[in-house]
Amino acid sequence: xxxxxxxxxxxxxxxxxxxxxxxxxxxxxxxxxxxxxxxxxxxxxxxxxxxxxxxxxxxxxxxxxxxxxxxxxxxxxxxxxxxxxxxxxxxxxxxxxxxxxxxxxxxxxxxxxxxxxxxxxxxxxxxxxxxxxxxxxxxxxxxxxxxxxxxxxxxxxx
Amino acid sequence: xxxxxxxxxxxxxxxxxxxxxxxxxxxxxxxxxxxxxxxxxxxxxxxxxxxxxxxxxxxxxxxxxxxxxxxxxxxxxxxxxxxxxxxxxxxxxxxxxxxxxxxxxxxxxxxxxxxxxxxxxxxxxxxxxxxxxxxxxxxxxxxxxxxxxxxxxxxxxxxxxxxxxxxxxxxxxxxxxxxxxxxxxxxxxxxxxxxxxxxxxxxxxxxxxxxxxxxxxxxxxxxxxxxxxxxxxxxxxxxxxxxxxxxxxxxxxxxxxxxxxxxxxxxxxxxxxxxxxxxxxxxxxxxxxxxxxxxxxxxxxxxxxxxxxxxxxxxxxxxxxxxxxxxxxx
Numbered sequence: 001x002x003x004x005x006x007x008x009x010x011x012x013x014x015x016x017x018x019x020x021x022x023x024x025x026x027x028x029x030x031x032x033x034x035x036x037x038x039x040x041x042x043x044x045x046x047x048x049x050x051x052x053x054x055x056x057x058x059x060x061x062x063x064x065x066x067x068x069x070x071x072x073x074x075x076x077x078x079x080x081x082x083x084x085x086x087x088x089x090x091x092x093x094x095x096x097x098x099x100x101x102x103x104x105x106x107x108x109x110x111x112x113x114x115x116x117x118x119x120x121x122x123x124x125x126x127x128x129x130x131x132x133x134x135x136x137x138x139x140x141x142x143x144x145x146x147x148x149x150x151x152x153x154x155x156x157x158x
Numbered sequence: 159x160x161x162x163x164x165x166x167x168x169x170x171x172x173x174x175x176x177x178x179x180x181x182x183x184x185x186x187x188x189x190x191x192x193x194x195x196x197x198x199x200x201x202x203x204x205x206x207x208x209x210x211x212x213x214x215x216x217x218x219x220x221x222x223x224x225x226x227x228x229x230x231x232x233x234x235x236x237x238x239x240x241x242x243x244x245x246x247x248x249x250x251x252x253x254x255x256x257x258x259x260x261x262x263x264x265x266x267x268x269x270x271x272x273x274x275x276x277x278x279x280x281x282x283x284x285x286x287x288x289x290x291x292x293x294x295x296x297x298x299x300x301x302x303x304x305x306x307x308x309x310x311x312x313x314x315x316x317x318x319x320x321x322x323x324x325x326x327x328x329x330x331x332x333x334x335x336x337x338x339x340x341x342x343x344x345x346x347x348x349x350x351x352x353x354x355x356x357x358x359x360x361x362x363x364x365x366x367x368x369x370x371x372x373x374x375x376x377x378x379x380x381x382x383x384x385x386x387x388x389x390x391x392x393x394x395x396x397x398x399x400x401x402x403x404x405x406x407x408x409x410x411x412x413x414x415x416x417x418x419x420x421x422x423x424x425x426x427x428x429x430x431x432x433x434x435x436x437x438x439x440x441x442x443x444x445x446x447x448x449x450x451x452x453x454x455x456x457x458x459x460x461x462x463x464x465x466x467x468x469x470x471x472x473x474x475x476x477x478x479x480x481x482x483x484x485x486x487x488x
Binding site: 021023024025027028029031032034035038039042043046049050060061062063064067068069070071074075088089090091092102105106109110112113115116117123134135138139141142145146148149150152154155 | 206207208209211212246247248250251258261262265266268269270272273275278279280283284286287290291294298301305343344415416419420421422423424426427428429430431432433434435436437440441
């Protein structure tokens, strides 16, 4: 009798866990697609960059002259020598320079950085349907945290 | 016995790998970084063809990827101290690159681990929320502090990781008598199939509040130093919270895809990402990990773990002395 109960409890537990895994599988599918797109775009744009198909803002043979500098000095000098913008390019400024081979690479990097946000957004409807309020709240908070980080609002400096 | 030649082959592979990995580093340290606090000048950097540095990065990160897999650590924990210690790149760019390398590895592994039910989304979501929020704080603090302080703290942290690797034991299947109330409320539990025995294993966790609190420190350190935080995630999940080792390792790897995302955006938005560094490193680590998984079948992991410990000890000491402005042996 008790074995029957234990067996039934185990089946109930397995059913509950499998149900809980539906959002996990959805997350995995979205992550897989986003990750492949990001990596493929990154490799293609890097190929375009190093092959010289699209001219970079900083010539290939001069990149090594700057990467020993701290980021603040690096941005100042690169801006002064090559970009001549009103301000050194930080945040999403790279979007305005996609015509340059080096800045083109940021598309793939941004996709890789953004895919997790998409994954969270994708599972929220499933969590809502299950009335899993604690995880809906955590998923929404995570989207806010990652979006805030991606927004460029949080500026720092030496 | 017939094990002699086989044993020597098993030992030979990691030894050869170590010598290969250390040779370019030593050469670089000797030839390209003459001073105690080596900073490659513009002239020296420009003296070589532009493609040499990305190629060297590709080769070194490829070897690093192999050693990382065999040693059971993430690529990030080797990447940041070694590349910042022995290459001419500024620590700001090495940290940004290290985060992207760790992030890409975690993104690539994540789908498989989630589908195999080894990584637990329910365990990762609360941990990731805390760690990713704190990684932003860590990244902002790390970018605001002077480089020598971060370099010194990085060295101390790496040496701390060495101690952790030497002392921390792992538990395949920790005993969790009763799930705590928080993990029960959040329904953090699961079932996975142990491939070696075919057994279906139910797991649950305990000490969730303490574990979640520790993810504050894990997130801050991941963001501040650009390290993947697998070295910290696994002990917290496995030893403290009682998740089975396989679940802990897989969830930790997946967790990095979220924690490192938030920190990587801070570095990216500050301009700390140079594609010429990122892409070769990323390709190198990924290819190395791919080969490493194959070598793992024949190599002796315990021996390779010692290689990783020695490498980290060397790189940690280098970072510490560089940060303090002290001379180093190379």
